[in-house]
Amino acid sequence: MCGIVGLFLKDKGLEPQLGAMLTDMLITMTDRGPDSAGIAIYGDDGDGRAKLTIQSDTPDTTFAGLADTLSAAIDAPVTLQQKDTHAVLNMPSGKLAEARAALRDINAGIRIMSTGDTLEIYKEVGLPRDVAARFSVSKMSGSHGIGHTRMATESAVTTMGAHPFNTGADQCLVHNGSLSNHNSLRRKLRREGVHIETENDTEVAAAYITWKMKNGSTLGEALESSLQDLDGFFTFVVGTKDGFGVVRDPIACKPAVMAETDQYVAFGSEYRALVNLPGIDTARVWEPEPATVYFWNH
Amino acid sequence: MQIFDLEADGLRALNSSLHAQAAETNQTLWEIVNPKGSHAIAVGLDAPIEVNVKGSTGYYCAGMNKQATVHVHGSAGPGVAENMMSGLVVIDGDASQYAGATGHGGLLVIKGNASSRCGISMKGIDIVVHGNVGHMSAFMAQSGNLVVCGDAGDALGDSIYEARLFVRGSVKSLGADCIEKEMRPEHLEILRDLLERAGCDAKPEDFKRYGSARKLYNFNIDNAY
Numbered sequence: 001m002c003g004i005v006g007l008f009l010k011d012k013g014l015e016p017q018l019g020a021m022l023t024d025m026l027i028t029m030t031d032r033g034p035d036s037a038g039i040a041i042y043g044d045d046g047d048g049r050a051k052l053t054i055q056s057d058t059p060d061t062t063f064a065g066l067a068d069t070l071s072a073a074i075d076a077p078v079t080l081q082q083k084d085t086h087a088v089l090n091m092p093s094g095k096l097a098e099a100r101a102a103l104r105d106i107n108a109g110i111r112i113m114s115t116g117d118t119l120e121i122y123k124e125v126g127l128p129r130d131v132a133a134r135f136s137v138s139k140m141s142g143s144h145g146i147g148h149t150r151m152a153t154e155s156a157v158t159t160m161g162a163h164p165f166n167t168g169a170d171q172c173l174v175h176n177g178s179l180s181n182h183n184s185l186r187r188k189l190r191r192e193g194v195h196i197e198t199e200n201d202t203e204v205a206a207a208y209i210t211w212k213m214k215n216g217s218t219l220g221e222a223l224e225s226s227l228q229d230l231d232g233f234f235t236f237v238v239g240t241k242d243g244f245g246v247v248r249d250p251i252a253c254k255p256a257v258m259a260e261t262d263q264y265v266a267f268g269s270e271y272r273a274l275v276n277l278p279g280i281d282t283a284r285v286w287e288p289e290p291a292t293v294y295f296w297n298h
Numbered sequence: 299m300q301i302f303d304l305e306a307d308g309l310r311a312l313n314s315s316l317h318a319q320a321a322e323t324n325q326t327l328w329e330i331v332n333p334k335g336s337h338a339i340a341v342g343l344d345a346p347i348e349v350n351v352k353g354s355t356g357y358y359c360a361g362m363n364k365q366a367t368v369h370v371h372g373s374a375g376p377g378v379a380e381n382m383m384s385g386l387v388v389i390d391g392d393a394s395q396y397a398g399a400t401g402h403g404g405l406l407v408i409k410g411n412a413s414s415r416c417g418i419s420m421k422g423i424d425i426v427v428h429g430n431v432g433h434m435s436a437f438m439a440q441s442g443n444l445v446v447c448g449d450a451g452d453a454l455g456d457s458i459y460e461a462r463l464f465v466r467g468s469v470k471s472l473g474a475d476c477i478e479k480e481m482r483p484e485h486l487e488i489l490r491d492l493l494e495r496a497g498c499d500a501k502p503e504d505f506k507r508y509g510s511a512r513k514l515y516n517f518n519i520d521n522a523y
Contacts (some may be wrong), residue, residue, distance in 0.1 A: 035331050252433075254341055255376060255394065271375060272335035285354075285373060287394060287413050290433065 002163075002176040003029025003149040004256075006237050006267035007246050007277075008243040008296050012143075014263060014278075019140030023132045025273045026147040030128045032176075032269055033149030036251060038123025038132040038160035040172040040239050045118050050093040050169075052101065053113040053120045055159060059085045062107055064086075072101040081293040084134040085159075086113060086122050093117065096169070111160060116170030118142075123162040143298065146239045146267075154182065155200040165206035166212060170241035175202040176254045176269055177233035185229070204232060209238070223247045223293045237267055243297035252290035259283040265296045300325050304339070305332035312339070316366075319345040335375065343385070360387045361487050363404060379406045382423055395432070398425045402440065408498040414451065417444045420461055426496035436463050437473065445492050447500045455508055463508040464489050466500055477511045 009015055019041065026037060053103035056062035059082060067080035070089065078099070079090045090108055096115050103110050114121035122135040128149045132138065148163035155161050164172040178187075182201035189196060189207050196207050208229065212222035219240060226236070227250065235254040238245045246267060248256055259266045259274050261283045268274045271285070288294055302312050312330065319325060328349045333339055337356040340349045343366035351359070354372035361380045370378070373391030382401040389397075392410035399415065401423025408416075408425070413430035417425050422441045430448035437453070439461035449467035456473020462485065463476070472478075489502040515521050 102507070257394075268334060270356055271373070272356055275334040286392070290414065 001027045001032045002234065003032030003269045003273070004174050004176050004237050004267060005029060005147045005269070005273050006145070006239075007242055008144040009263065010266040011263035011266070013145060016141045017036070018142045018145055019136075020138040021257075021277065022145045022147050023138040024266060024276055026128045026132055026137075026149060028273045029149045029269060033151040034127055035052075035152050035157045036123065036125045036159070037128035037148065038121065038150075038162045038164050038174075039132070039135070039137050039145060039147045040121045040164040040174075040242065041137070041140050041142045042118045042170070042239065043120060043140065043142040046090065046093075048093055049055075049090050050096050050115065050117050051120055052089040052091065052096060052099055052103075052115050053086060053122070054089060055086050055111045055113050055123075055160075056107075056109055057085065058109070059087065062110060063087050066106070068100060069106055070102055073106065074098045080216070083122065083136065085124060085132050086135065086273065088120055114166040114172065116166075116241065118156060119166070119170045119172065119239070120282055121164050121166055121172060123148075123164065124159055125157055125162065126258060143242075144239065144244055146172065146237050146244060149205075153178050153237040154202075155198060158198070160198050160203075161200045163202060164239070166202055167206045167210045167238070171209075172239040173202070173206045173209060174237050176235045177231055177236065177249070179205060179232035181231040201232070203238070205234070219245065220293055220295065227291055235269070240297075243295060245293060245295040246287055246288050246295045248290050250291040257285065258288055258294075259285045299327045299329055301329045301331060302424045303331050304376060305334060309336060309338060313341060314347065316340060316343050316345075316347070319343075319347050321345055323347065333372070337375070340366070343387070345369070352498060354391065360498045363387060371394055374409065375406075379404075379423075382406060392429070393427075400424050401425070402498055403442075409497075411448065417442075417461075420444065424492055428496070428498055430467070433470075434473070435473075436461060436476075439463070442514055443488060443492060445489065445496070445498075455510070457514060458508075460510065462488070464505040465508065466505045469506075469508070472508065475511050476508055479507045479509045481505070481507045 067078045071078040120238045163174040179201040182204040207220045235248045261279045305404045330351045332374045333353040335356040336458045339359045341361040344364040348367040351370045356375040358377045360368040363385045364383045367386045374389045374393045376394040379387040382404045384404040393408045393409040393412045396415040398406040399418045406425045408427045416431040419436045419445035420439045420442045420452040426445040433451035436455045446465045450469045453473035455476030486502045
């Protein structure tokens with residue numbers, strides 16, 4: 001199984017409530033995915049500054065003094081804001097790649113959750129309610145966000161097996177389903193020099209999309225070609241800096257419901273996830289068609 | 299009328315109350331408020347009662363229904379009226395995938411659209427969809443009637459047995475062994491009756507009939523054990 005929720009706000013007045021609305025939607029999807037949960041949230045644009053969200057299993061020792069060490073290594077001001085096992089490093093946009101490389105040298109135990117101007121990804125093992133509470137997701141504001149509750153089928157229940165997966169700067173992917181050709185595709189991508197960390201099927205899909213875009217595809221084109229190259233069941237929701245997209249495999253066994261009002265576009269694996277949204281009773285509610293790529297942008 | 303607040307009192311209490319109704323019950327009219335997309339609402343009923351669900355439902359609403367009338371005043375999630383035996387299920391909005399799957403009898407009316415696999419493996423149920431149906435509808439349909447007043451998606455009636463399919467609009471593609479068939483007077487009669495019972499003013503003459511060509515492996519007696 002697995003549950004997906006997504007919320008794209010058209011009404012700026014709702015932005016302070018984005019985290020609270022997404023948390024409520026996420027918790028409703030607990031029985032579709034009680035193993036782990038994650039959230040990708042698109043917050044304020046940092047005016048030339050970018051965010052690198054990291055995770056450590058020993059956050060207190062790993063994050064202590066890290067901002068200063070990294071600042072010295074990349075010769076630029078860095079701030080660090082810790083949230084439980086995660087921390088958001090803020091730095092000038094041009095320094096992201098350098099910072100990534102420097103972090104590997106500083107501490108190999110640091111895992112990169114996301115990079116981008118506005119995107120932050122938080123994910124951990126545990127019940128969605130607990131995961132959301134650990135990161136105070138309900139207090140976050142933003143323009144749009146995606147959440148995922150995981151019931152593992154293809155690989156172990158670990159932080160790195162949880163969704164969302166970062167597919168590029170300010171881009172992320174969540175998945176409900178299971179891919180059957182992920183082993184052969186992983187081998188192919190590794191031969192192409194793509195780094196894939198886990199045995200997880202969705203990470204392969206995320207790496208595939210990143211690889212396609214590195215070779216000149218737009219995100220839309222990468223999703224279109226995923227319909228040819230990925231074998232298995234999937235409903236994907238992808239986040240971009242200014243919106244989100246949805247694509248389902250041609251069989252479309254994995255459920256998906258969308259709702260749209262003047263205030264928002266919302267996605268849920270089930271209608272249950274949407275019932276507390278404002279104006280849902282008069283919203284346009286529909287199921288996205290199979291093998292069709294949808295996008296909503298600001 | 300009995301009013302049941304699903305959010306306050308819970309699914310188990312609802313379904314056990316509905317199951318407790320005997321054939322001669324006086325509590326024949328029920329209203330369920332705050333369904334909020336919950337699963338398995340009014341499943342396994344077996345009494346001549348009417349249940350009105352005031353909102354949208356999640357998975358498997360009105361599954362295994364016998365005798366009862368279940369009216370959803372909203373949309374229905376996957377597997378609505380799955381394995382229905384008799385009675386009437388009406389959905390005012392849309393129905394998600396595999397509506398009426400494996401149903402043995404009764405009538406399922408969907409006033410909006412139904413998505414993929416509507417009537418998959420139907421075994422005698424009648425289904426009338428006022429709008430469109432998605433891909434793989436009536437897959438391996440064995441018996442009963444599927445009426446689609448709008449359009450049908452890909453692979454309609456794939457590997458169909460003896461069910462009758464009536465479509466007014468376009469059919470994106472027919473599945474394996476499914477063909478268009480002659481609409482004879484007896485089919486128009488069946489269709490007229492179903493449309494009337496489903497509250498649909500479409501004319502039977504505007505529909506085309508589809509069914510099995512009976513050419514697949516299992517129809518050839520030489521392949522019998």
